[in-house]
Structures are given as structure tokens and as C-alpha cells.
Amino acid sequence: MDRQHVSPRVSALRPYSPGKPIEDVKRELGITGEIVKLASNENPLGPCPSSIQAVQNRLMSSHMYPDAACIDLANVIANKLGVDTNQLLFGNGSDECIHLLGLTFLEEGDEVVTGQPTFVLYEAAATLAGAKRIGVPLTEGDLRHDAKAMVAAFTEKTRLVIIANPHNPTGSIITKSDVDYILEHLPSRAYLVLDEAYVDYIDANSDFPFAIDYIKSGSPVISLRTFSKLYGLAGFRVGYAVAAPDVIASMQKPRSPFNVNILAQTAAIAASGDDAFVVESKNVNADGMSQLTAGAEALGMSVVPSHANFILIDTKRPCREVYDSLLRDGIIVRTGDIFGLPTMLRVTIGTERQNAMFLDALKTAAAMVPSICA
Numbered sequence: 001m002d003r004q005h006v007s008p009r010v011s012a013l014r015p016y017s018p019g020k021p022i023e024d025v026k027r028e029l030g031i032t033g034e035i036v037k038l039a040s041n042e043n044p045l046g047p048c049p050s051s052i053q054a055v056q057n058r059l060m061s062s063h064m065y066p067d068a069a070c071i072d073l074a075n076v077i078a079n080k081l082g083v084d085t086n087q088l089l090f091g092n093g094s095d096e097c098i099h100l101l102g103l104t105f106l107e108e109g110d111e112v113v114t115g116q117p118t119f120v121l122y123e124a125a126a127t128l129a130g131a132k133r134i135g136v137p138l139t140e141g142d143l144r145h146d147a148k149a150m151v152a153a154f155t156e157k158t159r160l161v162i163i164a165n166p167h168n169p170t171g172s173i174i175t176k177s178d179v180d181y182i183l184e185h186l187p188s189r190a191y192l193v194l195d196e197a198y199v200d201y202i203d204a205n206s207d208f209p210f211a212i213d214y215i216k217s218g219s220p221v222i223s224l225r226t227f228s229k230l231y232g233l234a235g236f237r238v239g240y241a242v243a244a245p246d247v248i249a250s251m252q253k254p255r256s257p258f259n260v261n262i263l264a265q266t267a268a269i270a271a272s273g274d275d276a277f278v279v280e281s282k283n284v285n286a287d288g289m290s291q292l293t294a295g296a297e298a299l300g301m302s303v304v305p306s307h308a309n310f311i312l313i314d315t316k317r318p319c320r321e322v323y324d325s326l327l328r329d330g331i332i333v334r335t336g337d338i339f340g341l342p343t344m345l346r347v348t349i350g351t352e353r354q355n356a357m358f359l360d361a362l363k364t365a366a367a368m369v370p371s372i373c374a
């Protein structure tokens, strides 16, 4: 074996491909005007203002290591959710929590059942552990998790069942009765992971199956949450897992000690208390959802009903061609072909102005790229 030999598990990984950076578009297309990025489900209002103020005040402490246990942040979140601090683990984004799940629970030959398509990092966590991801196709048409088909895919090797709720890339949600059905049939050595990266957009009084309620009633459920979406802190990298104390204690073991930096902890604590920003962000999102839906439908396109901060638009055209046309107009979105949805675009909901710019560019694209529907 030579020095260049790479672990087969690492060799098998497909590199994560993030939304195209604004700088790349400027350079490659020579665009000098405004570029709007609606590709990574970030908050279009920018970072939570309370976080910025708090981080500025905290900068002078940045010669010190952060609190390895994120105690202050844990107290804030524990209070908010009504759980104990030993039920929380913080990560460098919820991405890291997904990797910690793999490191903690998966072994060679284990299986991870997910929807298909789904968020790409579940595959990476499984592959790195020598486990296999079993992707169960979403329902046709409304693109929801198919609880019956997922249960049919369970075997004695199933160790994790991961469902993003709301789902990425579709924005669809799984109902309480489907979660109950999955839990009824969950193999005895498996956990149900509900990735709630977009849960902050859901009305707290709705009948949505919040993972926290299952965790409190003792079900083998793990919730993943993040400050990257509604709270506008994607660049700080803070996410967390909520679960039973024994699950969290195990996941803490492979975590690197100072994984959430001092400014990120400060930003997250401040954001947790900024109710005005939360309300404004939700309102902008709801208005933008209506604006984009109406605009796309007016062009003869259809939209998958979404509960998150993005929507899937069926352009009824080859999505790469529509994407290229949008890019020339300085608009960056995600193409559906990477998710096996070749006519769709995943579009993050922006401000009213950004949405209008996107819709203008979409109109141009629709005129240039012929529809492939009869």
C-alpha cells in the first residue's frame, strides 16, 4: 500500500457541492450588477441583528477557548424546549450532528433508511461509517415521504431512519400518523432521526409532529435543529441534537471539544431571544412564498406546496437550461437534476425585491427555453 492510499470509505464519498458562490458567478460570467443567491436556503434578511451586536461585544474574548460544553447556550435552549441540558448536543452546524450520528451509531454493514431524494449529508455519514443508505422514493406527484414503503425497507440491519421534516429538497412534511406508523414498526436497534432544520417556519400550534414531543414521551427519536435558517446564522455554524440523555452522552464522545466557536455560541444565544426577528423572518417568508407561487403559476409552471423557506418549481423545461438563463441574469438557484428532478428548480424564498428579480429572470428563461410538456 503506498503513501497516497486513501481509506475506501473516504474514496467512496462524493464531495458536497454547495450553491454556486456569488463571486464565482461574477468572475465566470463577467456580471458587474447585482447578483441574487437563492440557492442555499439562507435568511434573505441577513443575520439576526441581536447576534451581530452580541458578537461585536464578544470579539475581545476571542483569544480564549470557547466553553466546550456550550453551557450558556444549552441553558437557553433547554429552557425554551422544556428539556434538560443533558439532552442537548451542539455542533458546527447540524451537519456536524449528522456526522456524529454516523460516528456514534453506525458500523460496517448497517443500513440507514431515508427518502429519495433527500439531503445529501445523510449519505456521507453512512458511507464514512461503512454503512449503506437505502433511499426510498418519495410519493409521486406530491413528493412526500412514503411511510409504508420506508417501513417495507426496514431490515434487522436498519440502525437509523432519517427524515427531514420539513423535507429538503421538497419542502413537504410528514404527518403525525405517518411518524406514529414508522415508530410502531421501527426495528428494536434503530432510532428515528427527525431533521428539523426548517421546523422554525412551522406554526407552533399546528398538528405538526414535533420531534420534541416524541422525545419527551420516551420514543427512540432524535431531533436535529439549526440556527442557519430562520435565525440567519448559517455562517456562524451552530446546530444541535435533542434526544434522551443516554443518546446524547454517546454522541458527545466523538465530538471534538471546541467544535462551536465562541462567537457562534454568543450569536446563537442572542438570536434565541430575538422574537421580533423571528416574526419578521416568518412573515417575509410567508409573503415571499405567495409571491413566488403566484409568479411561477402565471408562467404556466407548477409549485410543490412547501412548509420551509424554499420552493420547488416545476418549470416544465430542462432545468439546466433554465438555470443557465437565470445565471446570465445574475440569479443563482439550485437545479432539480441533482435530486433526480430534471425539470425542477429549488428556489430559496428571498425578499420581495429579490423574488421579483427572480420572477423577471424566470419569465425571460421561459421565453427562451421551450416547454417539454405537450
Ligand SMILES: Cc1ncc(COP(=O)(O)O)c(C=O)c1O
Residues within 6 Å of the ligand: 040, 041, 092, 093, 094, 095, 096, 119, 164, 167, 168, 195, 197, 225, 226, 227, 228, 234, 237, 238, 239
Ligand atoms: C435538511 C437539512 N439538514 C441539515 C442542514 C444543515 O444545516 P447546518 O449545518 O447549516 O445547520 C441543512 C442545510 O441546508 C438541511 O437542509
